Amino acid sequence: MNEAPPPTIDALGQFRLSPVIGALGFSQSNVFMLVAAALTLAMLYFGMRPRAVVPGRFQALAEFAYEGIMGMCTSTIGHDGRKFFPFVFTLFFFILFGNLLGLLPFSFTYTSHIVVTFTLALIVFLLTTIVALAIHGTHFFSYFFPKGAPVLLAPLIVPVEIISYLSRLISLPVRLFANMVAGHVMFEVFASFVVMLGGAGLVGGIAAIFPLGINVILMGFELLVAFLQAYVFAILTCIYLHDAVHLH
Amino acid sequence: MDGRSGGPEPSFQERLRAARRRHGLDPVVTREPEAFSPWGIGLRVGAExxxxxxxxxxxxxxxxxxxxxxxxxxxxxxxxxxxxxxxxVWRLFAPPSSPGGKGPK
Known part of the structure; x- marks a missing residue:
């Protein structure tokens, strides 16, 4: 990057926050969140504006997004899934655009910070618990003791079920965060190889083609991961909401 | 249907559901979205x-x-x-239990 003599691989420097408006604690991470929100709104606004019977490309994109998430909600949660459509849609596109924006050069991946993903998971967790309590009242607590299990085992089953329920709070954010961090660290490492080999004469310059090629392949893979992780987060939210609505 | 107002009996509903499932008419709720690849399964199990x-x-x-x-x-x-x-992990890979709490299949 600069003229420092020993080239080192600074794989984690890309996740450092730098203040944009220091007084507010407003970092580049927050800037990209706003960009993601603006892009989602723009996609829907410009996608819906033509209102053609036969949709054009952009309208087809917006309709596909709408119908895809709506299908996910109704098929997973059931008929009541429509009520949760706005939430799941927002969640999906916030994560998806976060992942995709992070793949652009000079950008920042806010989904690579566990604070962000954990907050999202906390919102999901609180929502599912509140929904379950609102629909089922105190009957919700029977969720922690499966019907037909021997009462003698209650001291064992209830803590295990509670831990299993709470573990969603960890497994959901860690999955997204770990995928994003791993992908970006790999980008950085192989890109550093290119720079290092490129500085090592003719042989190094030729050899540098290989890590460059790996990064090209990696970019395709990361595009897949960006979609897949947003999808996984959304569908797991739907499954948790299904459990909350139906209590198994 | 002679004057029954409460809808079909549950056993009929159950048989209908089983038949629909057998012919693939109902969308199957996938409990493990990452099950496409061995990598996904491994990561999922580890995370859980x-x-x-x-x-x-x-x-x-x-x-x-x-x-x-x-x-x-x-x-x-x-x-x-x-x-x-x-x-x-068991919940991830367990065969989907039927809604009535019946055994497998």
Whole structure:
């Protein structure tokens, strides 16, 4: 990057926050969140504006997004899934655009910070618990003791079920965060190889083609991961909401 | 249907559901969206096992601090957390149980 003599691989420097408006604690991470929100709104606004019977490309994109998430909600949660459509849609596109924006050069991946993903998971967790309590009242607590299990085992089953329920709070954010961090660290490492080999004469310059090629392949893979992780987060939210609505 | 107002009897509903499932008319709810690849399964299982252990250790540690029973509850909750992790993994790969709480198939 600069003229420092020993080239080192600074794989984690890309996740450092730098203040944009220091007084507010407003970092580049927050800037990209706003960009993601603006892009989602723009996609829907410009996608819906033509209102053609036969949709054009952009309208087809917006309709596909709408119908895809709506299908996910109704098929997973059931008929009541429509009520949760706005939430799941927002969640999906916030994560998806976060992942995709992070793949652009000079950008920042806010989904690579566990604070962000954990907050999202906390919102999901609180929502599912509140929904379950609102629909089922105190009957919700029977969720922690499966019907037909021997009462003698209650001291064992209830803590295990509670831990299993709470573990969603960890497994959901860690999955997204770990995928994003791993992908970006790999980008950085192989890109550093290119720079290092490129500085090592003719042989190094030729050899540098290989890590460059790996990064090209990696970019395709990361595009897949960006979609897949947003999808996984959304569908797991739907499954948790299904459990909350139906209590198994 | 002679004057029955409450809809078909449950056994009919059940048989209808089974038939629909057999012919693939109902959308199958996938419990494991990452099951496309072995990598996905591996990561998923790892995440489930580790996260329930993390939660259990956290609970055990806090309870110990609160009740002043330093090592005991932590140990108990490590075991419970391991069990919860296995329960989660089982739920991922268990055959989908029928809604009526019946056995397999």
């Amino acid at each position: 096992l580790v996260s329930s252990l993390v939660v259990a250790v956290g609970i055990g540690w806090l309870l110990d601090r609160w009740l002043g029973t330093r090592p005991i509850l932590l140990g108990v909750f490590v075991l419970l957390g391991g069990a919860a992790g296995v329960v989660n």
